[in-house]
Amino acid sequence: MRERFGMKPEIPDLSHNGDVCRILSISKRTLQHYRDKGIIPYTQIAGKIFYRLSDFNRLLQDNYRSQSKSL
Template sequence: MEYETINKETLEMKQLISGIQEISRCLREIAQTHRPLFGGEIYLTGRDVCERLFVSPRTLQDYRDKEIIPYTKIAGKILYRLSDINQLLQENHRR
């Protein structure tokens, strides 16, 4: 029985390493963009909302204080429903 030596220079190993790197990249991307659903709703963090609305964290806090934007606070963490953000944008859209 003949055995073939596989090392990091063989084509098979290069393909395997490349595949693992691609899977790793995809998983990192998914981890950064995935938002779990709670009761069919997608919840966003303050950072996500600031990026979507192009506002600062302080402005977002003002919106909360003035009850312009609804939010949920769980164990000190503030979350925003994506549907509420979309509704806010639609209600304030001007042509």
């Protein structure tokens, strides 16, 4: 398709459990809890679970808490 139409296929940037656990510094069990509670969306293909990078960025942005310095 790319050769014929000059289009690049749109496939989201996916990460698997191990990558996500390292990025968030959490255990696999905690990640499973987040999935079960609907905190983070995921895709399951043939028993393997994947997460989109854009979902992580949104999750981190939505839960960002800045530290205000009090004098």
